Amino acid sequence: MMDRLTLSRIDDNLGTSEVAALCFLCLDVINRKRLEGITDARVLFERLEEKCLLENPSFLSQLLRTIRRADLVSLLETDSSPPEETDSNPILSDYRVMLYQIYQDVTEENLEMMKFLLSDKLGRRHIDTCRTALDLFAEMEKVGLLSSTKLDHLYTTLLEFDRQLASTVHDYMQGVNRPGHTASLPRVSMDYQRVNSSPQQNQTTLSISETQPRNVGQSVVPDAEPNIESSSSPDPTExxxxxxxxxxxxxxxxxxxxxxxxxxxxxxxxxxxxxxxxxxxxxxxxxxxxxxxxxxxxxxxxxxxxxxxxxxxxxxxxxxxxxxxxxxxxxxxxxxxxxxxxxxxxxxxxxxxxxxxxxxxxxxxxxxxxxQFGAQPYALSQEEDGERxxxxxxxxxxxxxxxxxxxxxxxxxxxxxxxxxxxxxxxxxxxxxxxxxxxxxxxxxxxxxxxxxxxxxxxxxxxxxxxxxxxxxxxxxxxxxxxxxxxx
Structure with a gap:
């Protein structure tokens, strides 16, 4: 069992948002209900002890490194060898780490976009309680929209407004080698301008909302990072x-x-x-x-x-x-x-x-x-609000x-x-x-x-x-x- 004085010192140095992040990262090893409402790291440590996850400092070390608290890892005085997975010492889920990385890169504007895009699937009441991307991910998991093997909804949602965030999901999917995977198609709408349009192209002008997402549809998973070119040095004259x-x-x-x-x-x-x-x-x-x-x-x-x-x-x-x-x-x-x-x-x-x-x-x-028209146009529904x-x-x-x-x-x-x-x-x-x-x-x-x-x-x-x-x-x-x- 880990030293309680050390755990107390770690608790004293963790903020509320960090505790929430640690709880999210633990969802694969601790029942969700047992983690709800935790704002104090001491309570989280008790839950980890119940699961024998503090028999040695390895798992907690992984958690702290993930949230970038290397200063607290040093308190655990772990050795430099990588942790081995056992029944009492699981390796932290790559899926959870991937979601946490997205959470770190989500801006306030991105969060509002995500909440808007997911509101019809999660419901306004649940959306309003989500203050961070981790809260949204947790709600998506509750209703079955997100899991380590079901990432389509998250991918297409992120693709609507930030391809860099979407690429994080794509890279994870590539890493777990899921052949035949295709992302579901998000809804799309079109861009318009010009006061005096020709009659055949005339469109209804709608008011502009500053909270709406980009409505750029994508139907194909983007390519992964390109291969590094051969090890031979490039010709400077080129x-x-x-x-x-x-x-x-x-x-x-x-x-x-x-x-x-x-x-x-x-x-x-x-x-x-x-x-x-x-x-x-x-x-x-x-x-x-x-x-x-x-x-x-x-x-x-x-x-x-x-x-x-x-x-x-x-x-x-x-x-x-x-x-x-x-x-x-x-x-x-x-x-x-x-x-x-x-x-x-x-x-x-x-x-x-x-x-x-x-x-x-x-x-x-x-x-x-x-x-321009596509040779094989997609039969996608168009939301009236998207036209604006x-x-x-x-x-x-x-x-x-x-x-x-x-x-x-x-x-x-x-x-x-x-x-x-x-x-x-x-x-x-x-x-x-x-x-x-x-x-x-x-x-x-x-x-x-x-x-x-x-x-x-x-x-x-x-x-x-x-x-x-x-x-x-x-x-x-x-x-x-x-x-x-x-x-x-």
Whole structure:
């Protein structure tokens, strides 16, 4: 039996939320009813003693390490050998640890999203009592929606608003080797914009709720982390050199409020701005943000940027968030700027300090009025409330441009003549997925280059169905080497 003085010292150092987490982690070894209402670690230790789980400190050590209290583990004075599973000393459940990892990464906003998405399955009364993700998981287990062998509901729920959290579940499912597993299909809805839609595309305009989730459906489990390339060292001549800190400049032009009668304001675009600033700051870029620029203001900012000396930078990134049409985007005055006007100031002739360096342009805007249809559209039900969250960034129709000079990449949210979609609460489908994949690659051991990242963006965005329509991003590039972006 463990020393009670040690247990008392551990209890004194544990907060209420930590005790709740420990109780959740113990649900596979102690009856749920015996754990309900416990707020004091001393009571939990009594329950563990009843099950002979404190005959040695190994199991408690596992619990404390899981909740990242290594300082308390040291009080147990365990040896360094890994614990062996016996009837009285079980190994902590990988399933519980996986759920706890998700709980640690769930933000307050994510928690509200989860509660909304699960309210029809768990009931409002039970949802209202859930203060943490662990509470939600426990309620899901009670009604049979969640177990170590039943993770579909959790996976599809997380996939609605955070693919990184969903990937944690996916990785666990891969680890337990469950062949033939397929996630159930979540409900989907579509994005919309434009004040004066054509009659055949006219949709009812609904009010926007700030508490609704992203309604981006997914029907396929995303691929696992890519394999690390062969152990042979990469050829440095195949990669752009990234040695400077900061790596370069990332300019974001974010047009939300439009002055004329033709375009609606672009609700949700501020979330794209936040995501881009977060990602490229972590990748080592100096951020510059310009909000609500007219067409002439956009031209002026781009020309001013093109006149700088980039000798101390390795990369240039420009992100434009606005309404658009084929080959152009619109200023807040509803006048257009051709895409080539964004790239021309940075050619090797006009900006020699950028010669041989990658220049990335990401454009979140429609490229026409058309809609894309899937070859085999899913027969999914559509919630009326879902229609209010997705809009498009379209404008009136005309020629496209592709940067012909070397070392350019133009990442378009959609193919020509088609619309792109934006969630009015959580941001555009394309930019949000781009940011997720950039961070995934930045943290991966694999040497993924930007084209591999954009291929994954294409795949993930194209899986979605937005109110029965599809979206297909399109990268265009004249890169001459591989570009790998990692955290600085």
């Amino acid at each position: 990669y752009y050199t990234l040695t400077r800190n900061p790596r370069g400049v990332c300019m974001v032009i974010n047009n939300e409020q439009f002055r004329g009668p033709e375009f609606k304001d672009r609700a949700g675009t501020q979330e794209d701005e936040k995501a881009l600033c977060n990602v490229f700051t972590q990748l080592g870029f100096d951020m510059e943000v310009h909000n609500n620029l007219t067409a002439e203001d956009m031209r002026r900012e781009i020309k001013t940027l093109g006149k700088r000396n980039f000798s101390s930078h390795d990369v240039l990134v420009v992100c434009v968030l606005s309404h658009g049409d084929i080959g152009c985007v619109f200023g807040t005055d509803e006048n257009k700027v051709c895409l080539k006007e964004f790239t021309q100031p940075f050619t090797s002739v006009r900006a020699p300090s950028l010669a041989g360096k990658p220049k990335l342009f990401f454009i979140q805007a429609c490229q026409g009025r058309g809609y 969250y997705l809009e498009d960034d379209a404008g009136p129709v005309h020629g496209q441009t592709v940067p012909a000079e070397a070392d350019f990449l133009l990442g378009m949210a959609t193919v020509p003549e088609c619309r792109s979609f934006r969630n009015t609460v959580l941001g555009s489908i394309y930019i949000q997925e781009l940011c997720r994949q950039l961070l995934r690659s930045a943290d991966s051991a694999a040497n993924d280059d930007i084209l591999s990242i954009l291929t994954r963006v294409n795949r993930e965005v194209s899986k979605g169905e937005y109110k029965s329509f599809k979206q297909m991003p399109e990268p265009k590039y004249t890169l001459t080497k591989k570009l790998v972006l990692k955290r600085v």
